[in-house]
Amino acid sequence: MNSYINSISVYLPKNTLTNEDLNNEFPEWTAEKISSKTGIFKRTIASEDEFVSDLAIKASIKLFEEHLIDKSCIDFVLLCTQSPDYFLPTTACVVQDKLGLSKNCGALDFNLGCSGFVYGLGLAKGLIASGIAKNVLLITSETYSKYINKKDKSNRTIFGDAAAACLISSGSKAGNICNFVFGTDGSGADNLIVKNGAAKFSKQKSDDVYIDGEFFKNDDNLYMNGQEIFKFTTASVPILVEECLASNGLNIEDVDLFIFHQANKFMLDYIRRKLKIPQDKFLMYFEDIGNTVSSTIPIVMSEAIASKKIKKGMKVLIVGFGVGYSYGATVIEF
Template sequence: MNSYISAVSIYLPENKLTNENLNDEFPEWSAEKISTKTGIFERRISSDDQFVSDLAIQAAQNLFKEHSIDKNKIDFVLLCTQSPDYFLPTTACIVQDKLGLPTSCGALDFNLGCSGFVYGLALANGLIAGGTAKNILLITSETYTKFINKEDKSNRTIFGDAAAACLISSDASSGSIGKFIFGTDGAGAENLIVKNGAVRFPERNAINVYSDNVFESNDNNLYMNGQEIFKFTTASVPVLVQDCLTKNELSLDDIDLFIFHQANKFMLDYIRRKINIPIDKFFMHFENIGNTVSSTIPIAMSEALKTKKIIKGSKVLIAGFGVGYSYGATVLEF
């Protein structure tokens, strides 16, 4: 049995962090310098009392309302997050209850970041193909900004919070999901990590590390080795894209639009040029949102649908890559 993307909706927190706000805190970083470096002008930030389940519920409610979806037909919830409300219970169970979904509904969390949406599609595809479910609510929800030290100006310029919700179903009237390519290189795990807080390093006390009055690290918070992430991405993504095209028996010219994980402008421009993707086929949408981790692809896809960059019959190659290291790609036909 084939699976299809029937609808997508998003939720963005109201709070904003602009480049001007960051410049006020870090005078050495002008607003123009930040936008030139990242392509980002503002980010959405979850409030102190807003957590992953709250964002997820808002995105799902938007999905039901905007697309006239009967929530009683949902028979599985897949929630991708790396900042769950609790170690246990599963945040997906909380979302199921607060959304008023049937108790006959399956629900699980899976811990992935920038590749998470692609992995979620594959999980949903498998559940439908196996006859386990017919209408799956796939949610990506992240509050990475709660992991970032307030002195870490580098990561604060990049990340924002958001959630996206998709209906993946066996209804053939919507966009079909193609074959998948995945990859993992756990050797890069420590290059994007929140080290403290789980079972291996439960201690939450850590000392801020500075060098020449510049913040470097704190094991309680998000650490990212930008140079290593860039090296991994620029080496792996071109191969990932080519393998995905080959598996789906397509060429670069057959694809109408490419939507990659929306990391930052510099990285995406570099990858686009390396793969020789025409600029008019390469979609970017993060200027006023920031890098929202697993939600970047569905948010960009939602915007591309609204602006008619994706129309009936469009073939769209999506690729996620990052923390793990983990990467994945597939082709969607709308």
């Protein structure tokens, strides 16, 4: 049984963090320097009393309203997040209740970052193919800003908060979800991590660690080894793309558009050139929102549909990669 992306809606928090704001805090980093390094000019940031469930609910309500979806048709909720409201209960259960979805609806969280949307599509397709569900509400919702130390200027320039909600169905109005390729390399787990706070290492107000006077690491907060993430991505993603093309019986010329996880401009440009993808086929949208982790791909897709860059008959290859290390790709036929 085929599975389709029928509709997508996005919620962006109202608060923003601009390059000028960061420059005021870190005078040595000008707004121009930040934008030239990342391609980002501002980021959307959840307020202090706004959490993953709030973003997820607002994105889902927009989905129902914008696309005239009867919420009673939803029979499974998949929520991708690494910043859940609680260790337990499952945030997806909270979202099910707040949205007033059927009590016969399945609901679960899954903990993935930048590959999460692709994995979510795979899970949704499996639920539909097995007959367990007909209409899956796939939500990506993340508030990484709550994990980032205020002194960590590097990560604060990159990450934004957002949520996206998608209806994945057995009936078609839009994109047919094709074959998947997945990958995992847990040897890189320490290179993008919030070490303290769960069962293995309790939160203990760790001291900041500085190298050459610049904030580098605090185990209570998000840590990213940018050099190692870059090495992993530039080595793994081109191979992943070739495997995905082969799995779907395509050549790179057969693909109309490419949507990769929106990590940062430098990384994306490097991969695009390495794969020899024409610039007009390679979509980027993060200048005013930042890297929103699992929501980057559906946000770009939503924008491309609204601006008619994605049209009927197109093949779109999507690629997620990052924390874990975890990576995955598939083709969507519109």
